[in-house]
Amino acid sequence: MPGNSVPGSYVISCHLESPLDDESWRRFDAVRRRVDVIALIRPPDPAHGEDEGTWLDRARTLERLGLHTHWTSPSHARPTGGDPAARVRRDYEWVRGHGLEPHWFCGGGWYTDAAVQATVAELGMVDCTPSDGLPRDGVLPTTHSLGRLARAVLTPALPAYVHAYFHDYDLLDARRRTALRISLGVLGMRRSALDASSATRKSQGTR
Secondary structure, three states: OOOOOOOOEEEEEEEEOOOOOHHHHHHHHHHHOOOOOEEEEOOOOHHHOOOHHHHHHHHOOOOOEEEOOOOOEOOEOOOOOOOHHHHHHHHHHHHHHOOOOOOEEOOHHHOOOHHHHHHHHHOOOEEOOOOOOOOEOOEOOOOEOHHHHHHHOOOOOOOOEEEEEEEHHHHHOHHHHHHHHHHHHHHHHHOEEOOHHHOOOOOHHHO
């Protein structure tokens, strides 16, 4: 990935918090068929009754697969104990062990620390957790929530680089679905899509 952003570029990602919910998955599936989306998916948690087989079936359909670690529980993203970096490694190795390879990462609840960052880099994933700055080797900052994007696309001050994200559960709300559709349409007219497949660590091939 180049050290500087492509002028006038954008990236879209979705935090798949509820990948086993049939309705949110159906609506996300419809969105990704229209727009190139990095799917930052939360691994299943069998301790909370989540089915690994269904999760794997759905994850295997994702062309832009990323990891979205929830450290405490499906509904509690940030860590409340333990070793956060070790959990990232465990999630990654579980996904890899089932024949999938996540290329991107975003910490649940936007959590990160030095050890987590080092682990993400070692595993060859691009870190989407930072919320400002420009793309650089190994980092693809996430800059705009759905609400912020909806406001920004209507102003002359839309930044040259935009990485907008939404949650799968946003798609369950008709108003938020409409806001996403319109915002992405306007964004696509004002900026060019950055090829997400090119946003990989230079070191990835050396793992």
